[in-house]
Amino acid sequence: MKGEVNPGMESVRKLVSGRLKAQSAGPHPDADLLSAFAENALPEAERKHVLAHLADCGGCREVVFLLSLPQPADEQKVLIPRPRRWHMSLRWGSAVASIAILAGVFAARRELFRRASPLPKSAAASQLSSKSKVAEEKIPPDVDAMRALPSQSRTGNAPIPAPEQVRPDLKHMTAKMQRTLTFGQSDEVRVSPASPNLTANNGAIRDLPQPGRDTLDLRRAEPAFVPKTLTANAIDEKDKGEVALAPNNETALAESGARAMAKQAALKPHLAGTVLDASGAVVPNAKVTTVGPVGTETVTSDAQGRFAFDVLTPGLYSVKADARGFTPVELKQVAIAANQSPSLKLTLAPGTASETVEVSGQAAALELSPAYEISPNAVAARRKAERQNTANAAPASNKVAEVVPALQWSLSSTGAVQSSNDGGKTWQMVTVVANTSFRALSAVGASVWVGGSGGILYHTLDAGHNWTSIVPANQGETLSSDITRIEFLDLRDGILSTSSGEIWITHDGGSSWERN
């Protein structure tokens, strides 16, 4: 091609090659400089210096060319969030489903209202309105529904929330629910239907064909709180039989969309509850705020006083409820583990003064002060008083490590776990299991992992107060060789190496594992 036939180029090539060869290079740059050069990490002046040497030194050129060999794909295996393209499509899909539901509900309702005839549909509708008994208002149900919508959007939440639901990959189905990487959904409104509806709901979901694990999870799911988007109101109606009685195409579509959404919602771990006043009556429109590992989220309780959050990241959360005319109440350090969906009852006392309540206890059912109840699922962690004080002083932050003053963790030379809360000046022994020594440790905030011989692996979510034994398993195989290294990048993504060269990776805080 051009180079072959260009005699000018050829003569230059020959001359230049000869002269370049004749150059003598100075002392070779050390490995440090060469590697920094290959990584493009040198300041311009030094880079020129290295290049000048490279121009004259064939050996170093060869080294540099070896360094820039394309790396095989398997060497670039790092913990990265999974591709989210399908995720996006799911988001759009659910947005479309929401709109379809809205359209369907409105169409059905409008027709009902216009006709006002003793059709089975409207009979069901009146049944519904008498059942729901929302303050015994004499308002036609669809007016009610229409009013409810703007009032919800007025609270600063998106009118048509598109739930970002993520289904676990099939290959992870052998373990527990997959945690998702969706954050910043503070715009989303979720209302929880009352328990009886929910049971029916779960029944409906159960009938849906689902691959393996999901079905199991749903069956086990407590009929307590399944957060739904506002637009999923259709579910309520369906449960009460109305949609079933109006089987036109649109509502059928809406129904399946709502079902799909409820199904996805049920897969997500969440934190839900009810806001009550001292007499036990529900408090609507109360502002409920959580501060957790991924930031602050606020929702408003619905007409039944219910609220729900997606809890995407296990960790310590503080939950605060506030309503006009009441004393705000705050539950501190509600620990939420990977597979738990606690439900809370937040009871507001009359008055305006601020009050902070510390919840403490174990994983078992709690008997707290009469005003506060926590379901057996909720694990509340006890904190030392001084740490609590610092935590209170700390502003709302998005890291567990900042809510709780940074503890340092280490293994002693004998393999005992120890922690320091004064920057490493003094170390306290932490007992995980008596007479066991460990070889590897990794800590992210209050979440600490320790592992050692024979595949023993323990995890704490509350800075060492409660330890859980974890046995990584994948497709029937369990980790049984010595764990030599644990590295968690955050609360979810971690990697274990064993003495036999196995690598185990989790993307969900240890609920499921991949083996490499």
Add this chain to the structure above:
Amino acid sequence: MPATRLDPAKNASLDPPFNELYRTSRAAEFDLSGERFLTILEEIAAKHGSSVGMQAFCATLRIDDLVLARACAAGNERAWEVFLTRFREKLYDVARQITREDSAARELADTVYADLFGTKTRDGKRISKLESYTGRGSLEGWLRTVLAQEFVNTYRRQRRLVSLDEESEDGVQFAAALPNPDPPPGPGLESATDEALRALNPEERFVLASYFLDGRTLAEIARTLSVHESTISRKVEKLAKQLRKAILKNLSRRGMSRRQAEEALNVDVRDLALDLRTSLAQESIARAFTEKGAKTGERGS
């Protein structure tokens, strides 16, 4: 135990920024005292004559890697454990990638391991090669470089041996090539070329040497300089024209007429067909271009 891990008295002498660096690195875990930590940083800063100030310079270093390497060099067991879990497999993988052959890869990696562990002693003290890592690039990149350097050295030794063998076996063939070197360019042409080359910047000379002398492909050069292949392609063409012009100009400044100068340059071209070595080299150039053509074709499809 806490006392042996970290001596607060020693640590107190560290300035706050270094104290912070020390704390966030795993130095304490690897029994690396604050004092030693600071000494290492100062040594590196002195060696690389940083003009930006110690603190800013330290911010560009891979402190974690540096601490791990130096703790290993100091013989800390925990550090070695961390090092081996992180790099044992990787070293063999990289060696395999460089040598493209399993047994050679083992040999190469083992040699480097011996160096890293420190088989040589000075004043009765084991000297680990990790002692020379300064954290300018990543530790992984450094290890890769050390492997590549070792490979290039070994390979060169072996190549020398092989060529000697071949020479004794087929002496005639090789001897025949030797008495026919490039016709020596006139001294005027030589100095004119040197002058033209000196006028180029280091990167341009690197490109020329890689392309003309080593027969590297445009893609390889582009990857090394982290630029696009087409940039290098344009550069090579531009440089060849530029050099030719510069050499002619230098020759005419030395009192040659334009025609004489062009003739001096083109003499070599006429000799091309006779010169075995040049024609071999020409093949490699042609290959480089064909490869480029093939790649462009692939991209097009």
